[in-house]
Amino acid sequence: xxNRTFTMIKPDAxxxxxxxxxxxMIEAGGFRIVALKKTLLTAxxxxxxxxxxxxxxxxxxxxxxxxxxxxxxxxxxxxxxVADFRTLIGATNPAQAEEGTIRKKYAKxxxxxxxxxxxxxxxxxxxxxxxxxxxxQF
Ligand code: CMP
Numbered sequence: 001x002x003n004r005t006f007t008m009i010k011p012d013a014x015x016x017x018x019x020x021x022x023x024x025m026i027e028a029g030g031f032r033i034v035a036l037k038k039t040l041l042t043a044x045x046x047x048x049x050x051x052x053x054x055x056x057x058x059x060x061x062x063x064x065x066x067x068x069x070x071x072x073x074x075x076x077x078x079x080x081x082v083a084d085f086r087t088l089i090g091a092t093n094p095a096q097a098e099e100g101t102i103r104k105k106y107a108k109x110x111x112x113x114x115x116x117x118x119x120x121x122x123x124x125x126x127x128x129x130x131x132x133x134x135x136x137q138f
Contacts, residue, residue, distance in 0.1 A: 004034060005081040005118045006127035007089075011069035012112035014038070019072055022115060025102050026076060029088045035075040035132040043067040049130060058111065065111055073131040075124075082124055085117045 009022050019038075027033070041049065046066040053059050078084055090101025093110045097103040106114040118124035128137070 002077060002079055003081045003121060004075055004077050004128065005085045005124045007074050007076060007085065008116040009072035010112065010114055010116065011065065011071060012108050013106050013114040014070050014072060018106050018114070022102055022106060025088070025105075029084070031076040031078045031081070031085065033074055034077050035128070035137045036072070037131065038070050038072045039131070040070045041067045049127070061111060075128040075132060075137055082118055082121055086119070089115050089117045
């Protein structure tokens with residue numbers, strides 16, 4: 001079924017002028033952009049977004065990194081969106097990302113890994129609504 005996922009282009013990728021390259025790969029992959037914005041997360045907002053990782057050893061660094069520069073948030077639509085988008089972005093650790101994936105091309109490290117992708121339909125909805133009101137989703 002056609003459904004939605006949520007993505008962020010992370011600070012390392014926006015800093016290095018990869019917004020257009022990444023959005024091109026997303027559209028070429030068959031995803032339709034439902035909502036899109038460039039914004040800066042405060043440490044507090046980044047901490048809230050990644051609250052599920054609060055107990056992980058990398059949480060503090062992750063919050064610092066995700067608030068270190070602007071990100072691009074987007075809601076995407078496609079058949080089987082969540083799973084297909086995770087295939088398109090590749091493994092969290094770019095050293096393990098497959099050829100042809102966004103992280104293989106653009107990620108610098110396991111933390112600065114260029115893009116986020118939701119891990120479930122439920123989280124896609126929560127994460128999309130974290131950034132976009134109903135009047136910003138088309
Ligand atoms: P993402 O899939 O967006 O969600 C959690 C993020 O934490 C992950 O991408 C990375 O940016 C970051 N991270 C940093 N270190 C790790 C790690 N060891 N394992 C998983 N994620 C990590």
